[in-house]
Amino acid sequence: MTLSIVIMAAGKGTRMKSARPKVLHTLAGQPMLGHVIGTTATLQAAQQIVITGHGAEQVESAMRAAFAQAPLQFVRQEPQLGTGHAVQQAVPVLPDEGTTLILNGDTPLIQARTAQALVDACGGQRLALLTITLDDATGYGRIVRDASGQNVLAIVEHKDASPEQRAIREVYTGMMAAPTALLKRWLARLTNDNAQGEYYLTDVVAMAQADGVSVVAAQPQSEVEVLGVNSPAQLADLERRHQRAQAERLMEQGVRLADPARFDLRGTLEAGRDVEIDVNCVFEGCVQLGDEVRIGANCVIRNAVIRAGAVIHPFTHIDGDKDGATVGEGALIGPFARLRPGAQLGPEVHIGNFVEVKNSTLARGAKANHLAYLGDATVGERVNYGAGAITANYDGANKHRTVIEADVHVGSNCVLIAPVTLGEGATIGGGSTIGKDAPAGQLTVARAKQVSLSGWQRPRKTPK
Incomplete structure (x- = not known):
């Protein structure tokens, strides 16, 4: 099964208050995006697609230099109109079959075993979401399940969530795996009918439900794997x-x-x-x-x-x-x-x-x-x-x-x-x-001969 990896790295990172693109800020001596690319290289994907935007030339140059042997491709998101719009930019270079794994360039500590578990949960047939339960879920999209608690019905972005939905602690980490053919079809149907006027990748959950495609969840072994950086x-x-x-x-x-x-x-x-x-x-x-x-x-x-x-x-x-x-x-x-x-x-x-x-x-x-x-x-x-x-x-x-x-x-x-x-x-x-x-x-020995001068006096300051 063909595996394509898409890494979203187009954001400006306004809260970083820096001229440097956010994904190039370093953690443990390496750019955050470099951590993600290095980790996913072990998955032996057919292609790794990096979506750039803010500071695109700087990001692309840095990653080409660091990963000269990796099968990296770059596509640009200009302007930045949301996560769904970002992945839309990768559609022309995605194949029509296999699985696409979508990761975040500002979530640097994702582990290969977790990424592989997400791909396995997809199995080429299901939409698989990486979720986690947090004590403080502020800023994250909430996972809405059915009455049984077994099936995922939707992801609601924090800024669009009701007070009841904001009380949910299970959140979407921004990472998913989907059958590539279905993902391309869903991306074509995205709209920006929301408070921010953006194209949300999370809307594909409702589309999967409508198409009768199972939506499943996988979890990381550690919270640190899914913590993103915004400041x-x-x-x-x-x-x-x-x-x-x-x-x-x-x-x-x-x-x-x-x-x-x-x-x-x-x-x-x-x-x-x-x-x-x-x-x-x-x-x-x-x-x-x-x-x-x-x-x-x-x-x-x-x-x-x-x-x-x-x-x-x-x-x-x-x-x-x-x-x-x-x-x-x-x-x-x-x-x-x-x-x-x-x-x-x-x-x-x-x-x-x-x-x-x-x-x-x-x-x-x-x-x-x-x-x-x-x-x-x-x-x-x-x-x-x-x-x-x-x-x-x-x-x-x-x-x-x-x-x-x-x-x-x-x-x-x-x-x-x-x-x-x-x-x-x-x-x-x-x-x-x-x-x-x-x-x-x-x-x-190679030095001048020592000489002592009798009667020599040190110069003295002239009185003013």
Whole structure:
């Protein structure tokens, strides 16, 4: 059976009070619409149709970039005249058979199992609605059932509902599945005879009843799956609900979180045994933590592999970006350290406070403990890299590499002008500017001779 997925993402989101289209506001580091597209990609639909409107070019560009391999199609709703009018725009690209699943781009946490349950409830023959019972149903369309309570008769929008109907707590979530051929027929019959002058998708329920088509309901496993976002406050609330759920999942796996309320995961996190994470840490992209890793407070870690026994001290920022970053077994990083893309640190490496490492490889036991920069460098085992030392890797046009072989000692406040190689066991005197290769096993010093001037006096201010 052919499955088509239609995602409504045309709304302006006035209550967001933002120039950014509502569906591009992020939850857990990803646009809300991206969550829906990513989830439904697992359903193996023949097509995914995204209905855009407000900020259409921006939305379409962002989704094409994020899901280059997905079978995405875009249709535009201009002007926006209601949910029924939105889905009408998809009719020309829908097939004449199979099932169409309709989802909301601003309901980001819908799960694949729930979407599949909705498709299964439709079965290619019935109109299936996703409903849920809420303590506060304000703003949602109410589910009106017959006297037996078994059959759905209608959905009444909140603004058109009577006081009795507003007392109903079972609501329509905005998501449904229908036989495509019947859906196309119903959409053609929609009118805007209502208080808002809009074309309501919910009117297809009455049409299904009139055509003798069963209207059934399916429910999600969790309320959070169907909560839509219309304001910054709702987005923040959904963010915290989602983060709490992720924290609980990790704690069930044995991760020790100092405070699950102060934890943010904006991607995927794989953790080994006896991992400890302190407060206010943010994990982005794809992060892997080995056994017995400890993450100090206020760290931000993105696209990185941190191997067993490593300690990331507080206020460390690790950003692997596309190239990734790796911290070896038993390494000590921070506090206040920064690892940039391409940082590959071996076992027992020490990177201390205010040290930055970019596109560099450090072998076992290498140390850069204070106020230093290593960019585009290959560092051997047991190297001691002094405070204030930097690799001058950029000549204004091109990047060049610095090679520091095993057991080199680089004194404080040195500048290594790449391309340059420091031979094994070399010592670089403090304050040196090194522009030529330094021989192995020797002391290399390159600095001005110290001079003391007798009789010199410091300038004094001239009295006014």
